[in-house]
Amino acid sequence: MKWLIASDIHGSAYFCRQLLQRYEAEQADRLLLLGDLLYHGPRNDLPEGYAPKEVIDLLNPLAADILCVRGNCEAEVDQMVLQFPVLADYALLSEGNRLIFATHGHVWNASHLPPLHEGDILLHGHTHVPVCETCGENGQFMLMNPGSVSIPKEQSPHSYMTLENGVFLWKDLSGTQYRECRL
Numbered sequence: 001m002k003w004l005i006a007s008d009i010h011g012s013a014y015f016c017r018q019l020l021q022r023y024e025a026e027q028a029d030r031l032l033l034l035g036d037l038l039y040h041g042p043r044n045d046l047p048e049g050y051a052p053k054e055v056i057d058l059l060n061p062l063a064a065d066i067l068c069v070r071g072n073c074e075a076e077v078d079q080m081v082l083q084f085p086v087l088a089d090y091a092l093l094s095e096g097n098r099l100i101f102a103t104h105g106h107v108w109n110a111s112h113l114p115p116l117h118e119g120d121i122l123l124h125g126h127t128h129v130p131v132c133e134t135c136g137e138n139g140q141f142m143l144m145n146p147g148s149v150s151i152p153k154e155q156s157p158h159s160y161m162t163l164e165n166g167v168f169l170w171k172d173l174s175g176t177q178y179r180e181c182r183l
Contacts, residue, residue: 001029001030001164002026002027002028002029002030002162002163002164003028003029003030003031003032003093003162003163003164004022004023004026004028004030004031004032004160004161004162005032005034005102005123005146005160005161005162005163006019006031006032006033006034006125006146006149006160006161007033007034007035007036007071007104007124007125007126007145007146007147007148007149008034008035008036008071008125008126008128008147008148008149008150008151009033009036009037009038009055009149009150010036010037010038010039010040010041010044010047010050010073010148010149010150010151011037011038011039011040011047011050011051011052011055011150012047012048012049012050012051012055012149012150012151013049013050013051013052013054013055013058014047014048014049014051014150015047015048015049015149015150015158015173016054016055016058016059016149016150017058018149018158018173019149019160019173020058020062022160022171022173022175023062025175026162026175028162029065030065030066030067031062031065031066031067032066032067032068032091032093032102033066033067033068033069034068034069034071034102034103034104034105034123034124034125034126034146035068035069035070035071035072035073035074035086035103035104035105035125035126036071036072036073036074036104036125036126037055037059037068037071037073037074037078037082037086038052038055038056038073038074038078038082039052039073039074039075039078040073040151041072041073044151045151047150047151048150056081056082059082059084060082060083060084063082063083063084064084066084067084067091067102068082068084068085068086068088069086069088069089069090069091069102069103069104070086070087070088070089070104071104071106071125071126072104072106072126074086074087089103089104089107089108090102090103090108090114091103095121095163095166095183096166096183097119098119098120098121098183099116099117099120099121100120100121100123101114101116101120101121101122101123102123102124103122103123103124104124104125104126105124105125105126105127105145106126108122108124109122109124109126110122110135110143113135113136113141116136116141118140118141119140119141119142120141120142121141121142121143121144122135122141122142122143122144123144123145124143124144124145125145125146125147125148126145127145127153128147128148128151128152128153128154128156129145129147129148129152129153129154129156130145130146130147130156130157130159130161130170130179131143131144131145132144132145132168132170132179132181142181144161144168144181146159146160146161146170147159147160147161147170149173157172157173157178158172158173159171159172159173159178160173166182166183167180167181167182167183168180168181168182168183
């Protein structure tokens with residue numbers, strides 16, 4: 001199965017369209033969204049093309065393809081307009097013998113790790129910065145972050161990642177790969 005993984009759309013229809021074009025071009029089987037879909041949040045400027053109602057219209061037709069976790073900007077009213085679950089704090093996926101703990105990152109992160117086994121992966125968004133590094137006291141876990149679709153930080157690109165056959169690829173919204181991690 002091929003996953004396209006993205007985070008932090010923050011209501012930008014402009015960047016959401018680009019992401020969904022990449023989803024189609026990647027021929028991914030599923031779309032994993034790591035939260036902050038509709039609202040830009042009080043700490044962020046409005047992203048280009050801010051139009052949350054358009055984002056709703058773009059995502060709802062893909063409801064059967066989307067797995068989503070709740071970001072710090074999601075509210076119960078978002079669940080009333082989105083046709084796929086958005087209020088779960090985390091999702092668990094498996095990749096071979098590894099557990100992937102997918103969450104937004106505002107609760108579970110490198111400073112506050114969920115229960116994991118050695119070799120497991122903590123996958124989150126929230127920081128708007130792409131990451132692939134070890135974490136934990138002895139570096140026994142992997143920490144991965146796809147960056148942000150609409151409001152990247154620290155000079156990172158507007159980005160997403162894919163996961164297929166144990167290989168994570170980080171790509172900008174043109175589809176250009178800039179990082180790889182093989183499990």
